[in-house]
Amino acid sequence: MSTEKPDTTPKNKIDIWRDTPVRLLGYANEVGESFRALVHVNAVRLSYGVAFAYVFADTNDKTKKEMNQKRKIIAAADTLIWQTLASVAIPGFTINRLCALSLFLLSKNKKLSLPMRKWTTTAIGLASIPFIVKPIDHGVDFLMESTFRKFFHPEIGP
Template identity: 55%
Template sequence: MGHEEENQSKTVDIYRDTWVRFLGYANEVGEAFRALVPVSLVWGSYAVATAYVTADAVDKGKKAAVAHGDNPGRTTRVGVAVVDTFVWQALASVIIPGFTINRVCAASLYLLGRTTRWPLSVRKWTTTAIGLSTIPFIITPIDRSVDFLLDSSLRKVYNEDEKQE
């Protein structure tokens, strides 16, 4: 099978393989702009990211339901799919990156205030640029860390439950 045919035969996951994935980064963008916009817009960015996380979890639950049909343990497997997706996405797409960008921006605004004589508006725009430019660098390390965290904790519980069935 050629490369093109192989790609066409794969099922596209709208939450992972399309532009919809970027909705999960809304809160990082909101945090980067925190110095420039009303706080309500920052909270709105968290609402968008949380809606993305919830939609992805529901989607994975529906896919698990279809995959397991009427087999015994179906409800458990659907629950595991929903919980695992929601927890992973909440940590990797919302909580940890939001906190990270918030702290990077707060630190940069503070340091710029202490080390430069730039006007406040320039310091705020610079902080926003620093926050936005940080996003691509934190994604992979955070994703891997959350994988490790869940593999070392919550997923051990799932695997034990599957062995008992």
């Protein structure tokens, strides 16, 4: 058994909003998009509400952690942009288009009933979520480091 204390410096601290299952709340709208063919549009809108609540909660958390007023504004903008792109906009669009394409292609098979096509589309959407998370996160990281962070966080830029 080690007697060393774990390193609790900020760089090794767990971010509840990004390093725990709480991060999955940001993907609520992908679940909504997956079920779009089966549920009322208000259920899909509610899923976007959950995802944006997560985005705003993470933005609030990052903003409160900054002491310097200028850095507070930069942290808020950085988090809001990153989370909106990586958790809501890009994954929501991706799942929406994947499900629309799936439903379209399945409609070519006249042997499948409409309920079967809709449930298959939903399953495809749900099954694809785990595969799009990391590539989208990395893509948004690259985008942010090439644009916003290059100007406002020169120490983190490429």
